[in-house]
Amino acid sequence: MRREAFIKLYETIETNIPKGFKTCLSYGMPSFCIPHELYPQGYHVKPEEPLPFISLGNQKNFIGLYHMGIYAIPELEQWFKKEYSEYSKFKLDMGKSCIRLKRMEDIPYPLIARLTQKISAEEWITVYNASIKK
Numbered sequence: 001m002r003r004e005a006f007i008k009l010y011e012t013i014e015t016n017i018p019k020g021f022k023t024c025l026s027y028g029m030p031s032f033c034i035p036h037e038l039y040p041q042g043y044h045v046k047p048e049e050p051l052p053f054i055s056l057g058n059q060k061n062f063i064g065l066y067h068m069g070i071y072a073i074p075e076l077e078q079w080f081k082k083e084y085s086e087y088s089k090f091k092l093d094m095g096k097s098c099i100r101l102k103r104m105e106d107i108p109y110p111l112i113a114r115l116t117q118k119i120s121a122e123e124w125i126t127v128y129n130a131s132i133k134k
Helices: 002-016 068-072 074-087 109-117 121-132
Strands: 022-026 029-034 051-058 063-067 098-101
Touching: 002 029, 002 051, 002 063, 002 109, 029 121, 051 068, 051 121, 063 068, 068 074, 068 121, 074 109
Parallel strands: none
Antiparallel strands: 022 029, 029 051, 051 063, 063 098
């Protein structure tokens, strides 16, 4: 069940991610990044790697959905928290950029699809540049 949920999450993101993002491996996780062709500087922590945006991690007790936009854009975080209660009867378990999905049968795929569509590649580059220059 967990493997199926992970694959469905990946496919949900892949289907809904705006143009400009590419699939990659980031820190050993399947990810969606801004490629060097669009953002040659790369990730400031590791410039040889593309700029990360969304990653999926299969952790010991949960599937981690790491969405950098939620971390960087407070309005997006607030929107997601509000919407989550409409899609799930369970409390949201979330860190700074990590949404911990512990109940495979309760993953809000339509909400994840909407979240994935919220930020274009160009918008993410703008937000990222503004946040690292603080």
